[in-house]
Amino acid sequence: MSRRCGPVDLGRSAVAALRPLDADGARIDAGFWAERQRLNRDVLLPDGRRRLEEAGNLDNLRRAARGERGGFRGMVFADSDVHKWLEAAGWELQREPSDALAAAADELIALLAGAQEDDGYLNSYFQLMAEPAERFTRLAWDHELYCAGHLIQAAVAHARGRGDEALLGVAGRFAEHIDGVFGPGRRRGTPGHPEV
Numbered sequence: 785m786s787r788r789c790g791p792v793d794l795g796r797s798a799v800a801a802l803r804p805l806d807a808d809g810a811r812i813d814a815g816f817w818a819e820r821q822r823l824n825r826d827v828l829l830p831d832g833r834r835r836l837e838e839a840g841n842l843d844n845l846r847r848a849a850r851g852e853r854g855g856f857r858g859m860v861f862a863d864s865d866v867h868k869w870l871e872a873a874g875w876e877l878q879r880e881p882s883d884a885l886a887a888a889a890d891e892l893i894a895l896l897a898g899a900q901e902d903d904g905y906l907n908s909y910f911q912l913m914a915e916p917a918e919r920f921t922r923l924a925w926d927h928e929l930y931c932a933g934h935l936i937q938a939a940v941a942h943a944r945g946r947g948d949e950a951l952l953g954v955a956g957r958f959a960e961h962i963d964g965v966f967g968p969g970r971r972r973g974t975p976g977h978p979e980v
Contacts, residue, residue, distance in 0.1 A: 832869050844908040849898035856912040861927035867934035874941030893951045904961030924976040933979025
């Protein structure tokens with residue numbers, strides 16, 4: 785059985801002098817940080833999910849999944865907020881499993897999978913508001929690769945944190961799409977954000 789690990793896995797590194805603990809190698813049971821973990825789980829994560837709904841982030845993805853055009857709500861980087869919520873949920877589910885939180889996360893993962901285009905592309909702003917030829921043309925200002933980076937981080941959290949690779953499949957398809965656009969001998973460009 786593979787060991788459960790956090791965001792950094794140096795298990796296969798021949799040169800790492802220090803190695804992170806396994807995911808369950810330490811636990812905070814009481815005090816300030818235990819209370820913060822409880823607050824995050826019981827209040828902030830449910831409230832964050834509610835706010836994503838209120839702000840239109842989830843509606844944007846639903847509309848993209850239906851193939852609609854126009855009517856985007858929020859900032860151009862709205863998808864990244866969904867990805868960041870999923871990342872937090874993935875690590876929290878590693879710390880302490882929860883059927884309710886897992887179901888909420890799985891619902892959003894399914895939504896992202898449904899919104900993803902056949903070629904792997906996933907960004908509700910561009911899917912609703914731009915023509916396909918406009919994708920990846922304003923790298924310094926737009927947030928396509930920023931959102932992709934947060935998607936990949938969320939996928940790692942679910943794969944390592946809870947052993948669920950559904951989001952990793954979505955992120956992998958988008959990464960393959962990005963590689964097809966920017967791989968060797970293809971388009972050149974530098975994003976305005978380092979996340980990807």
